[in-house]
Amino acid sequence: MCMVAATTFAIRVLTRTQKAPNPEIQVRVRQLHSAVIYSDDVVDAHHLFDDTYERDSHGFNSLLFQYTRENQRWEALNLYTHIHRSGLPINGSTLSCVLKTCGALSHRSMGKQVHSVCVKSGFQGDVSVGTSLVDMYMKIENVVDGMRVFELMGDKNVVSWTSLLCGYTKNGMNDRAVALFRRMLGMGVEPNAFTFATILGALRADGAFIVERGTQVHGLVIKNGLNSNTTVGNSLINMYFKVGKSGSARAIFDSMDEKNSVTWNGMVSGYISSGCDSEALEIFSQMRAEGVSLTQGTFASTIKLCGNIRNLSFVRQLHGRLLKCGFEFGDGIKTALLVSYCKCNDMDSAVTGFFMMHGDRDVISWTALITGYLQNGRGDRAVDLFRQMYTEGVSPNSFTYSVILTAHPFVSPSVVHAQVIKTSHDRLSTVGTALLDTYFKQGNPDAATKVFDSILEKDIVSWSAVLAGYAQIGDSGRAIKVFIKLGREGSTRPNEYTFSSIINACARPASGAEQGKQLHGCSIKAGFSYALVVSSALVTMYAKRGNIENANKVFQRQRERDSISWNSMISGYAQHGDGKKALEIFEEMRSQNVPMDAVTFIGVITACTHAGLVVEGEMYFNMMVEDHNIKPMDEHYSCMVDLYSRAGMLKKAMEVIRGMPFPAGVTSWLSILAGCRAHRNLELGKVAAERLTSLQPDNSAAYVLLSNIYAALGNWNERRRVRRMMDERNVKKEAGLSWIEVKHKIHIFLAGDVSHPLTDQIYMKLDQLQSRLRDIGYRPDTNHVLHDVEEEHKEAILSQHSERLALAFGLISTTPEVPLHIMKNLRVCGDCHNVFKIVSEIEGRDIVVRDSNRFHHFKGGFCSCGDYW
DNA sequence: ATAGGGTTAG
The missing domain is CATH 1.25.40 (Serine Threonine Protein Phosphatase 5, Tetratricopeptide repeat)
Structure with a gap:
């Protein structure tokens, strides 16, 4: 400190602490201060001063007070040591000052020592000394002693209460803070502005009652006439923002005079x-x-x-x-x-x-720049910088590791994993979460699960991430288990992201419809059902579970919507083949000027495809390119290929493939081949099959579809050749699998399955259906049988398809008013489709079938797809 | 002053 500053300081000491400055003391204090500043040994300086002048505690204590005020903590501590050692008289203010300093420096041993001085000197009973002790203990994170001193205090004032309150919040004990605040009110202690500022800060957004509590405290502020206090107003603003009520924060702001x-x-x-x-x-x-x-x-x-x-x-x-x-x-x-x-x-x-x-x-600016490159899609540059930072001797911190782990595919999770273990960052929730997410994305769910289990304090982000991971791989079973565990542990509450992940996990085909409904209920109870991410996930879940009515109900009740909400509903209707509804939603979206993206148009064009609206599909494709400036992606082109192929316009479909700026992928060729199968176009079918088998040699669909074309044309020799090719190349046809949920249990059937406990009844029901069908003139369409066998045998094969077994089981195990929901991993067989239509009429049953491609709603002899599929 | 999880598609 320079001379000028020192002098200024000394003058401030004197003018503030003494009403009628004693010139003698004035000189002493100034000299003392200079001695403190210019001497290497502060204590010696005090001694020097002490020897020369008469002892005057007033001067010392004023100086201590000033040091404390000016946050000159070590000076304050040294001065106190001197006062104490030289036996100078000590007063309450002295002790309060030094206690404050001990707290600020987290000086535990000194704090304890001063406490014993307080007891010995009898100042412990003093309200302000007692309060300072509480404050000191809370600051050095010794909550137990802080509470003990507080409870032993005879006299307490609002400052004492507020000190403990503040201590609780500083030590993260917000529940205790709230309880103490209640107790204080119960004792009739009137909170002051600082009390309110503290309690409002304690109301963190971690509980369901947070909004209520916040509003209650706001009421008390008004009752105590502190609503025009600027500090309290500021705290109220922060509290309301924290609980997500920015409108209330704004109201406070507008009402503040100062x-x-x-x-x-x-x-x-x-x-x-x-x-x-x-x-x-x-x-x-x-x-x-x-x-x-x-x-x-x-x-x-x-x-x-x-x-x-x-x-x-x-x-x-x-x-x-x-x-x-x-x-x-x-x-x-x-x-x-x-x-x-x-x-x-x-x-x-x-x-x-x-x-x-x-x-x-420093590490922060390095991390910021690395993050920047990642946000700009330059994972490669980010990884380069990460290395460069290392070579320049800057060590990554937990932020850096969290960030760099998102640089897939440029980082290997196991390599970074080894590094974070070395630097002991691996068990932090932030780093662990990034790590497990990377393992999931890399297709290693077991490693991801291990990382999750090793995180020391799992926060809600870690829980949500692991749920999202299971959702990605379609493991609804593990997802549900983890979700239940989260509820049992009770250490963190699910938030909207948690619900969106678990609902998404249960939108997968392999999970039950009931679970989805239950989760919907849970999210309502937890108060998150209206959150955008949750309601959009619900729309998708209901749509994928075959319940398009509920999907629409959730959609209609959404309080706010973004592009994703609209896209979800459009895609939902598209999957259900309800092109009209999908286009209605789309037009409504357009009239409300909601921004549209690439996914919107995938939904719309798919809707046109499933409804056979070729002209409309073309129109929307052009609208996307011309009006919305969206560059068509691979997905859009394959949608167009599918649109034309299904309509039998194979020439047009091939034009799309030729006009694409990149080579057509598997999806496009599959559409062509399926179109060739439906419209018996062998020449193009061969071309498509060849392309497919070279793109994906182990994809059975190409062989199956091609052999279907031969079968449909009765060319059994060629068909056998294709089958042999499959055997030679060791390509296995995916086994057809259907399942149905009855009374919360999922029943799975293979074709010709006899493993179900009710097998006898199921086959009896099938026989019974078969004869009734025959009576009303149904003839099986044996074109759908892939094997070269006798007609009669073909019929038997058809009647034992997995979807039919599921249907028969559904019919015998439920009452007639219950709609049946059947799922199949492959496309539903054409003959089964006919049978389902008739059964829906003669049994008076609504049947919903979800196959690998879309939904079919059978009712009164008709299917929602209008036989266009 | 820097960080980790989420919703839409075929």
């Missing part, structure tokens, strides 16, 4: 963290208009804001203003700028800024 920079910053950053970028921008402009001076904090949040809204010119403007204002350009601001440039996809500026940081480049 706003300070904390208020404004709270609004800007609150809106930003709630994703309300335009509102944040509005507050920012209002702030500028009212001439509120910008603080460093404002700059930090505003820079973040303009990154979030991807407004590059705004970033540049702020950058320029910062340079002009001559603000202290701290690392924080520099990194914030770097992040914003990355978000605006201006990697050149980001890199320039980064390299201008020279010596200031």
Whole structure:
């Protein structure tokens, strides 16, 4: 400290602490202060001073008070040691000051020592000393002693209560804080502004009652007449943002008479963290208009804001203003700028800024730049930088590892795994979550599960990630188990992402419909059913489970919608072959100016395909390219190929394939081949089959479809040749598998299956159906039999198809009003399709069949697909 | 000042 500053300081000491400065003391304090500053040994300086002058505790204690105020902690501690050792008189203020310092420095041994001095000197009973002790213990994370001192205090005032309260929140004990607050109110202690600020901060968004509690506390604030207090108002704003009620935060803000920079910053950053970028921008402009001076904090949040809204010119403007204002350009601001440039996809500026940081480049700015490259789709550059950072001697931290693990396919999870084990980051929930997600994406669910189990404190993100992983691989069984375990452990509550993942896992074909409904119920109870990610997942789940009515109900009840909600509903109707409804939803989406993306058009064109709306399909494809500037992807072209193929317009379909900017993939050729099968086009069928077998030699579909064409044309020799080819190349036809859920249990059937306990009854029912069908003139379409056998045998084969066994079982094990839901892993057989139509009429049953391709709703002798499939 | 999980498709 320079001379000028030292003098200023001494003068401040005297003018603040003494009403009528004693000139003698004035001199002493000044000399003492100089001695403290210029001597290497502070204690010696005090002694020197002590020997020369008469002892005067007032001077010392004033100085201690000042040191404490100015956060000169070590000076304060040394001075106290001196006062104590030299036996100078000590008062309550002395003790409070030194206790505060012990807390701030987390000096445990000194804190204990001062506590015993408090007891010996009898000052423990003093309210302010007692309160300081509580505060000190809570700050050194010794909660037990803090509570003990508090309970032993005879006199307590609002500050004592608030100190303990504050201590609880600092130690993460929010439930205790809430309980203490209640107890305090029960004792009739009137909270002050600081109490309210503390309790409002304790209400973290981790419980279901958070909103209620927050609102109750708000009521008390009003009752206590503190609603116009700026500090309390600021806390209320933060609390409301935290619980997701930005409207209430805004109301508080509007009602505040006196706003300070904390208020404004709270609004800007609150809106930003709630994703309300335009509102944040509005507050920012209002702030500028009212001439509120910008603080460093404002700059930090505003820079973040303009990154979030991807407004590059705004970033540049702020950058320029910062340079002009001559603000202290701290690392924080520099990194914030770097992040914003990355978000605006201006990697050149980001890199320039980064390299201008020279010596200031730390792990944070490195990580920010790596993240930037990943966001810009340059995983390769990100990995290069990660290595470079290493060679420059900067060690990655947990953030860096979390980020770099998302750089698939450029990182190998096992390599990074070894590294994080070495650096002891592996059991952190953040790193562990990124790691397990990478293992899942790499197709290694067992490694992912192991990582999940090894995470020490699993937070809700880890739980949701593992559920999402099981959903990706379609393992609804493990997903449900984990979800139940999460509920039992009770340490973290599921959030909207958790529900979206588990619902998604149960949208898979292999899971029961009941589970989906139960999860819907759970999400309502937990209060998340209206969250966008949850309701969209529900729409998809119901649609995939065959319940398109419920899907639509959820969709209609959505409080807010984004492109994904609309896309989900359109795709749902498309899968069910309800082209009309799908197009209605699409037109409604268009009239509401909801932005459309590539997936929207996949849904719409698929809907046209399933409904045979060729002209409409063409129109939407053109609309996508011309009106929405969406570049068609492989998926769009294969949708068009499918549209034409199903309609028998194979020439047109081939034109699409030829016109595609890239070679057609498996999906397109499969559509062609299926079209050739339906429309008996052998020549093109051969070409398609050849392409398919060269693209995917072990895909059985190509062989099966080709042999079907030969079978349909009665060319049994060629058909046998194809079968032999399959055997030679060791290609196995996927076994047909159907299943049905009855009373929460799933029953699975193979063709000709005799393993079910009710086999006898099932086959009896089948025989009975068969004769009734024959009576009304049904003749089996033996074209669908792939084997070269006698006609009679063919009929037998048809009547034992897996979907028919499932149907018979469904009919005998449920009452007539129950609609049957049957699933099949392959496409439903054409003859079975006819049978299902008739059965729906003669048995008076609604039957829904989901095959590998779409849904069929059988009712009163007709199918929703109109036999177009 | 930097981080991890989620919803739509055939």
